[in-house]
Amino acid sequence: MHRILPDHRAPLFDQAATRRIEEAAAARLPPHTLMQRAGEATARLARALAPHARRIWIACGPGNNGGDGLEAALHLRTAGYPVTVTWLGQPGHAPADAQRSWQRAHDACVAFADTPPPDLGPADLCVDALLGIGLAPGGAQRAPDPRLRAWLDALHASPAPVLAVDLPSGLLADTGQYAGGLAPPGATPPRSARHTLSLLTLKPALFTGAGRDAAGAVWLHDLGVAPGTEPPCAWLSGAPAPLARAHASHKGSYGDVAVVGGEGLAQRGLGMSGAALLAASAALHGGAGRVLVALLDEGLQPLDTAQPELMLRRFDALDLERLTVVCGCGGGEAVRPLLPRVLAAAPRLVLDADALNAIAADPALQHQLSDRAARGQATVLTPHPLEAARLLGLDTAQVQAHRLQAARLLAERFRCVAVLKGSGSVVAEPGQPPAINPTGNARLATAGTGDVLAGLVGARLASGHRAFDAAAGACWLHGRAADGWREGRALTASALARRLGA
Numbered sequence: 240m241h242r243i244l245p246d247h248r249a250p251l252f253d254q255a256a257t258r259r260i261e262e263a264a265a266a267r268l269p270p271h272t273l274m275q276r277a278g279e280a281t282a283r284l285a286r287a288l289a290p291h292a293r294r295i296w297i298a299c300g301p302g303n304n305g306g307d308g309l310e311a312a313l314h315l316r317t318a319g320y321p322v323t324v325t326w327l328g329q330p331g332h333a334p335a336d337a338q339r340s341w342q343r344a345h346d347a348c349v350a351f352a353d354t355p356p357p358d359l360g361p362a363d364l365c366v367d368a369l370l371g372i373g374l375a376p377g378g379a380q381r382a383p384d385p386r387l388r389a390w391l392d393a394l395h396a397s398p399a400p401v402l403a404v405d406l407p408s409g410l411l412a413d414t415g416q417y418a419g420g421l422a423p424p425g426a427t428p429p430r431s432a433r434h435t436l437s438l439l440t441l442k443p444a445l446f447t448g449a450g451r452d453a454a455g456a457v458w459l460h461d462l463g464v465a466p467g468t469e470p471p472c473a474w475l476s477g478a479p480a481p482l483a484r485a486h487a488s489h490k491g492s493y494g495d496v497a498v499v500g501g502e503g504l505a506q507r508g509l510g511m512s513g514a515a516l517l518a519a520s521a522a523l524h525g526g527a528g529r530v531l532v533a534l535l536d537e538g539l540q541p542l543d544t545a546q547p548e549l550m551l552r553r554f555d556a557l558d559l560e561r562l563t564v565v566c567g568c569g570g571g572e573a574v575r576p577l578l579p580r581v582l583a584a585a586p587r588l589v590l591d592a593d594a595l596n597a598i599a600a601d602p603a604l605q606h607q608l609s610d611r612a613a614r615g616q617a618t619v620l621t622p623h624p625l626e627a628a629r630l631l632g633l634d635t636a637q638v639q640a641h642r643l644q645a646a647r648l649l650a651e652r653f654r655c656v657a658v659l660k661g662s663g664s665v666v667a668e669p670g671q672p673p674a675i676n677p678t679g680n681a682r683l684a685t686a687g688t689g690d691v692l693a694g695l696v697g698a699r700l701a702s703g704h705r706a707f708d709a710a711a712g713a714c715w716l717h718g719r720a721a722d723g724w725r726e727g728r729a730l731t732a733s734a735l736a737r738r739l740g741a
């Protein structure tokens with residue numbers, strides 16, 4: 240059993256693959272072995288997390304996830320912990336493994352109750368074994384058992400930390416979204432710390448969408464079973480390798496990035512040059528050799544005195560054929576007429592914000608975008624969920640309900656690398672499993688951090704990384720910079736850009 244940390248790349252398996260791995264292992268092992276291992280591991284982690292618990296509440300569902308909880312209850316009771324189990328199952332009606340664990344818990348005199356213990360405190364522990372990978376999407380036709388709803392709410396509001404078995408209950412393993420009717424009330428984060436002990440495999444849900452808040456710290460126990468030949472459906476990104484810099488190198492060795500964007504105040508009364516300057520600053524601090532900025536402000540800003548390293552250029556003075564171009568940040572409406580030239584000429588291109596919105600509204604630009612791959616031109620799109628929805632002709636909820644699928648669809652439709660931003664950004668390229676980024680936090684929910692990411696992707700593309708590696712590495716470093724932010728100090732995009740490591 241080990242804690243999953245963002246430094247190391249790790250394979251992720253979907254529900255179907257996890258089932259196949261489980262079935263193959265169960266066929267080789269004596270009956271009930273996997274559940275006994277799962278329950279023993281859960282009890283071990285529970286003891287490590289709450290060694291001084293006065294009370295442990297184990298909420299057990301009707302299936303085998305509940306069976307893991309019953310098995311853990313037996314071990315914790317045997318170790319002398321005061322355990323209370325609430326169980327949604329019925330003796331004689333549970334799946335065979337869960338029935339066996341219920342019998343073992345019952346024989347060990349585990350205390351069963353109809354309601355959770357009322358007096359849990361921060362030193363106590365809740366174990367969430369209500370639902371695991373057997374959860375189906377649910378929906379209007381399937382009203383959840385009122386006890387299930389009440390216990391999910393009690394887990395969400397408990398002052399005691401929660402250890403989820405396999406998955407936080409209600410979360411769909413493949414998407415990181417809640418099944419119908421099982422999301423926590425409101426958008427409130429859980430009251431206490433969360434841990435999840437993932438069994439056999441790591442599932443995508445733990446790292447994207449609603450999953451990061453729900454899962455908290457993720458642990459993995461493989462139950463002594465290797466995934467065999469089962470291919471992962473996605474990867475959790477690890478730390479990118481540091482960029483080696485030869486002594487005998489010069490600024491030309493690390494590439495030129497040109498940022499095109501920043502509609503001026505004069506055009507429509509909406510000054511957006513800050514977005515382009517933030518992207519440029521990120522490219523600079525991300526290690527680009529030279530950074531050029533073409534502000535779309537009719538030449539009004541001749542110099543950024545705060546960042547004199549930036550070279551301001553008129554768009555028509557850029558030699559697009561030899562540049563890595565970051566296009567769109569704060570581009571407003573002014574960026575649209577420039578896109579045909581940018582899409583045709585730039586050998587390496589990052590498209591963000593208003594460039595994406597312009598492309599979403601124009602089928603001719605979409606064709607131009609998809610044609611780039613055949614010419615060997617590299618492209619990275621960095622949409623947030625609304626921009627992704629516009630590009631795909633969907634709504635934001637549909638994109639968020641299937642984040643991995645949406646990122647893959649974007650990559651395949653436009654034959655490029657797509658970064659679907661949000662909690663657990665997804666990076667996809669055609670024909671390969673996508674990667675989920677494990678770094679970053681809600682401090683990034685502030686204006687300009689997306690521009691910083693686009694600029695950093697540009698710097699990594701310019702320095703010679705493959706488009707997918709440039710995008711995945713940039714997401715990781717961008718999130719890591721936010722994770723290291725000093726407590727109590729507000730994160731601003733310009734300060735974030737200055738903290739980026741190359």
Ligand SMILES: NC(=O)C1=CN([C@@H]2O[C@H](COP(=O)(O)OP(=O)(O)OC[C@H]3O[C@@H](n4cnc5c(N)ncnc54)[C@H](O)[C@@H]3O)[C@@H](O)[C@H]2O)[C@@H](O)CC1
Nearest residue numbers: 273274277301302303304370371372373374375377405418
């Ligand atoms: N069979 C085994 O030996 C093993 C099972 N394991 C555990 O078993 C879990 C999978 O067990 P199951 O396949 O029994 O499934 P679960 O226990 O995850 O869930 C099945 C139950 O959820 C209910 N349910 C499904 N969708 C619902 C919805 N939308 N709303 C309300 N209720 C819903 C079903 O009616 C069923 O009662 C894993 O996550 C893992 O925790 C592990 O211990 C590994 C070994």
Ligand SMILES: [K+]
Nearest residue numbers: 367370406408
């Ligand atoms: K669970």
